[in-house]
Amino acid sequence: MQGEEIIRLEGLTKWYESGHTVLDHINLTVRRNEFLTLLGPSGCGKTTTLRLIAGFEQPSEGRILFDGQDISHTPPHQRRINTVFQKHALFPHMNVFENVAFGLTVKKLPKDEIEDRVRKMLALVNLEDYENRSVDSLSGGQQQRVAIVRALVNEPEVLLLDEPLSALDLKLRRDMQVELKRIQQRVGSTFIYVTHDQEEALTMSNTVVVMNAGRIQQVGRPEDIYNEPRNPFVADFIGESNILPGRMLRDGLVHFADYDFPCVDKGIGQDVPVDVVVRPEDVAIVGADDGMIRGTVESVTFMGVHYEMRITGEDGFLWLVQSTAMTPAGAPVGMNIGPNEIHVMTKEEV
Amino acid sequence: MMRFLRRSYAMLILGFLYLPILILIVFSFNASKSRATWEGFTLRWYGELIESEAILDALSNTLSVAVLSSLIATVIGTLAAYAIYREMGSWERKLSMNLTYIPLLNPDIVTGISLMLLFIFAGMKLGFGSLLLSHVIFNVPYVILTVLPKLRQFDQHLYEAALDLGASPAYAFRHIVLPEILPGIVTGALFAFTLSVDDFVISFFTTGSGVNNLSILIYSMARRGIHPTINALSTLLFLTVLVLLIAVNLRMEKKVKREARR
Amino acid sequence: MGRRLYAYPYHLWTFLFTVVPLALIVYFAFTARDTAAFTLDNLRQAAQPVYLGVLWHSVWLAGVSTFLCLLIGYPMAMILAKSRVRYRRMLTMLIVVPMWMNFLLRTYAWMTLLEKNGAVNAFLGFLGLPALHILYTDYAVLLGMVYNFLPFMILPIYSVLMKMDKSLLEAAEDLGADAWTSFRRVTFPLSLPGVYAGTIMVFMPAVTTFVISRLLGGGQYMLAGNVIEQQFLAIGNWNFGSALSVLMMILIFLSMIGLSRYDKDSDGGLFL
Numbered sequence: 001m002q003g004e005e006i007i008r009l010e011g012l013t014k015w016y017e018s019g020h021t022v023l024d025h026i027n028l029t030v031r032r033n034e035f036l037t038l039l040g041p042s043g044c045g046k047t048t049t050l051r052l053i054a055g056f057e058q059p060s061e062g063r064i065l066f067d068g069q070d071i072s073h074t075p076p077h078q079r080r081i082n083t084v085f086q087k088h089a090l091f092p093h094m095n096v097f098e099n100v101a102f103g104l105t106v107k108k109l110p111k112d113e114i115e116d117r118v119r120k121m122l123a124l125v126n127l128e129d130y131e132n133r134s135v136d137s138l139s140g141g142q143q144q145r146v147a148i149v150r151a152l153v154n155e156p157e158v159l160l161l162d163e164p165l166s167a168l169d170l171k172l173r174r175d176m177q178v179e180l181k182r183i184q185q186r187v188g189s190t191f192i193y194v195t196h197d198q199e200e201a202l203t204m205s206n207t208v209v210v211m212n213a214g215r216i217q218q219v220g221r222p223e224d225i226y227n228e229p230r231n232p233f234v235a236d237f238i239g240e241s242n243i244l245p246g247r248m249l250r251d252g253l254v255h256f257a258d259y260d261f262p263c264v265d266k267g268i269g270q271d272v273p274v275d276v277v278v279r280p281e282d283v284a285i286v287g288a289d290d291g292m293i294r295g296t297v298e299s300v301t302f303m304g305v306h307y308e309m310r311i312t313g314e315d316g317f318l319w320l321v322q323s324t325a326m327t328p329a330g331a332p333v334g335m336n337i338g339p340n341e342i343h344v345m346t347k348e349e350v
Numbered sequence: 351m352m353r354f355l356r357r358s359y360a361m362l363i364l365g366f367l368y369l370p371i372l373i374l375i376v377f378s379f380n381a382s383k384s385r386a387t388w389e390g391f392t393l394r395w396y397g398e399l400i401e402s403e404a405i406l407d408a409l410s411n412t413l414s415v416a417v418l419s420s421l422i423a424t425v426i427g428t429l430a431a432y433a434i435y436r437e438m439g440s441w442e443r444k445l446s447m448n449l450t451y452i453p454l455l456n457p458d459i460v461t462g463i464s465l466m467l468l469f470i471f472a473g474m475k476l477g478f479g480s481l482l483l484s485h486v487i488f489n490v491p492y493v494i495l496t497v498l499p500k501l502r503q504f505d506q507h508l509y510e511a512a513l514d515l516g517a518s519p520a521y522a523f524r525h526i527v528l529p530e531i532l533p534g535i536v537t538g539a540l541f542a543f544t545l546s547v548d549d550f551v552i553s554f555f556t557t558g559s560g561v562n563n564l565s566i567l568i569y570s571m572a573r574r575g576i577h578p579t580i581n582a583l584s585t586l587l588f589l590t591v592l593v594l595l596i597a598v599n600l601r602m603e604k605k606v607k608r609e610a611r612r
Numbered sequence: 613m614g615r616r617l618y619a620y621p622y623h624l625w626t627f628l629f630t631v632v633p634l635a636l637i638v639y640f641a642f643t644a645r646d647t648a649a650f651t652l653d654n655l656r657q658a659a660q661p662v663y664l665g666v667l668w669h670s671v672w673l674a675g676v677s678t679f680l681c682l683l684i685g686y687p688m689a690m691i692l693a694k695s696r697v698r699y700r701r702m703l704t705m706l707i708v709v710p711m712w713m714n715f716l717l718r719t720y721a722w723m724t725l726l727e728k729n730g731a732v733n734a735f736l737g738f739l740g741l742p743a744l745h746i747l748y749t750d751y752a753v754l755l756g757m758v759y760n761f762l763p764f765m766i767l768p769i770y771s772v773l774m775k776m777d778k779s780l781l782e783a784a785e786d787l788g789a790d791a792w793t794s795f796r797r798v799t800f801p802l803s804l805p806g807v808y809a810g811t812i813m814v815f816m817p818a819v820t821t822f823v824i825s826r827l828l829g830g831g832q833y834m835l836a837g838n839v840i841e842q843q844f845l846a847i848g849n850w851n852f853g854s855a856l857s858v859l860m861m862i863l864i865f866l867s868m869i870g871l872s873r874y875d876k877d878s879d880g881g882l883f884l
Contacts (some may be wrong), residue, residue: 076513089507104517370721379829433618449626457820464633
């Protein structure tokens with residue numbers, strides 16, 4: 001799966017005349033054939049990163065290497081990279097066929113080759129019969145498919161996708177996620193995907209890059225990002241978490257919520273302040289006197305598969321807990337957390 | 351009751367607007383030179399009109415200045431709008447927009463004499479050339495103001511998408527930007543054409559002796575007194591405008607219907 | 613990347629054809645006719661009672677005609693905005709058509725109508741009424757202004773009324789306002805941007821006209837525009853003519869700034 005390097009960002013920095021820095025020394029390696037997602041809240045610099053790679057903007061500092069060559073100042077139409085835009089950016093005065101054929105027409109390929117390749121691509125996304133339709137008459141999902149194959153028909157080595165599903169409704173978004181993954185496996189090119197939706201990032205990618213405030217917070221496989229967040233920002237942004245201040249007493253023992261919990265973390269040191277992350281689904285609800293800590297249920301919300309509860313601990317911390325069993329609001333409960341479910345993070349030096 | 355009042359008021363206003371024109375038309379066929387009594391039908395004034403070299407000359411000047419100035423102004427105005435939209439920084443854009451607005455806000459008479467001073471100062475002989483140039487000058491801002499909103503509406507991502515798909519900036523402008531802003535350019539050109547045909551004040555100051563357009567000719571004729579050939583000329587111009595407007599309107603209606611069907 | 617390919621040429625264009633011509637007017641306004649030395653004499657001459665009187669007369673006539681246009685045009689704009697879609701298109705069209713006809717011909721039409729043996733007097737005589745002698749008076753000039761510029765008042769007000777949220781009126785009614793109150797408190801205040809735009813579009817050409825005043829006011833009739841035209845084309849005193857033009861420009865820009873202070877929607881909204 002992990003191929004050779006195709007794109008490398010070196011100290012990539014972007015600031016605007018106003019003095020606002022949107023990207024702050026980004027270093028990142030993208031490998032051939034991987035599905036890499038830039039994930040973060042709006043304004044974190046993920047879209048700027050994408051636009052720099054596409055060539056719509058130029059870096060203020062640093063370089064972009066493509067196959068080892070510096071392309072930082074190559075104009076977009078000379079890069080072997082294509083983009084799927086957030087709002088599709090389909091040309092409204094052209095029909096579906098003309099849109100998809102645009103890149104090949106620009107390259108002045110022979111007519112039958114263009115037709116052949118466009119038809120094959122439209123077939124890939126089940127839009128064979130839509131060649132002559134105007135793009136305005138397509139549904140959101142169909143427009144999305146056209147936008148994707150319009151880029152893919154050029155056989156780019158890297159495909160950039162800028163929140164391509166954000167305009168679609170939830171159900172369609174799920175379908176398109178699956179379809180995108182399928183397309184990527186079929187055509188086998190490198191996808192760099194930008195989204196603020198953590199679920200989308202976790203389900204589709206080989207590699208997730210979490211960004212915030214112009215910096216990379218963590219790079220890793222979706223599982224690692226979810227299970228081993230490197231700092232409170234990642235923990236909070238990926239999934240829901242309980243993040244508590246605590247002290248690492250010694251290897252295998254951490255103190256938080258007025259209790260000394262056995263854990264599996266080692267090598268952090270003795271008596272060091274730390275942050276502790278516990279996922280809501282990892283807290284076990286037990287009888288009021290049987291738990292490691294006690295609390296009172298504040299509210300219960302039915303979420304379909306599980307109940308979500310807000311529980312105030314004795315120390316005043318408001319826990320978020322998910323459980324398949326329902327406990328009524330106002331009831332006293334006990335909570336247990338196993339050693340494997342506790343994730344200890346060293347405090348970030350601010 | 352309210353409805354009746356509203357209708358009568360609207361009829362009254364329309365009557366006010368059209369009565370003078372109608373009377374001009376009716377009396378253009380009057381055998382007598384009088385504007386008060388009807389003395390039988392004649393086409394004599396139309397005959398005199400067609401034979402008048404001064405009028406035909408003015409008509410040809412009006413049309414050639416209108417066609418040439420609107421075409422030139424459309425090219426200059428479109429490129430200028432593109433420059434204002436894409437190439438300028440924010441304070442530069444503000445300054446440029448204000449300078450663009452000045453000829454629109456300035457009274458025509460001031461624009462007219464200021465251009466006259468410019469031409470004389472630059473040693474240019476007043477005549478067809480100065481007339482044409484001044485029409486280009488006052489038409490450019492109108493083209494800019496019709497093209498610029500189209501450029502602002504234009505989705506920047508379409509341009510980027512074209513570049514992304516391998517189009518050079520020039521190719522992207524021709525094949526993506528231009529078709530999208532074309533309606534604005536056409537409107538601007540038509541606007542410029544009609545302004546040019548209609549202009550009197552600026553032409554009056556910037557033309558030289560011997561070069562008249564219709565407006566100037568009408569002004570000098572009207573100052574000398576009332577003559578039925580002007581009635582005939584009015585009738586012809588009014589009918590031309592009417593036919594053109596109806597044609598444009600029908601075309602627009604068809605277009606609306608066609609789009610509704612899609 | 614070919615940036616700024618067109619910006620500099622356009623700057624040059626505006627400099628040559630907007631800035632320089634205006635600078636020339638200012639230059640002539642502040643220099644003496646024979647010596648070309650700096651002087652304020654031209655402005656002093658313009659401040660003479662004769663010319664101040666003409667200026668005041670122009671402003672007064674333009675003001676009255678603007679007010680009349682508003683008075684006559686506002687109800688028409690409301691009728692347009694309220695009419696059914698089918699009629700609305702036709703009505704707007706009917707109001708626009710005369711504007712497309714040559715401005716001089718429209719004015720000329722009133723010359724023929726109002727003259728001693730014209731159609732108006734023929735009609736009045738037919739009814740047994742006394743003849744009207746208003747050609748070559750203020751009334752004829754006023755009539756010409758209102759006739760020519762009325763559409764400029766109706767259309768901007770109409771376009772603002774059209775864009776107005778109808779639910780606001782329903783809300784006003786719901787809150788107990790009668791028709792007059794909801795007009796006074798809701799419709800009219802919200803239509804003010806259109807009123808301002810219309811006012812500028814009527815007042816400006818009216819205060820600077822020299823055609824309407826020459827044709828309907830007669831050869832001796834003087835408004836500011838006529839004086840300027842005379843100085844440039846008949847007397848040949850460019851310096852004094854320029855001084856008057858500068859005063860005119862200042863007057864217009866001041867009144868526009870005054871009006872645009874109340875007009876939040878002024879970004880390019882002047883021309884519909």
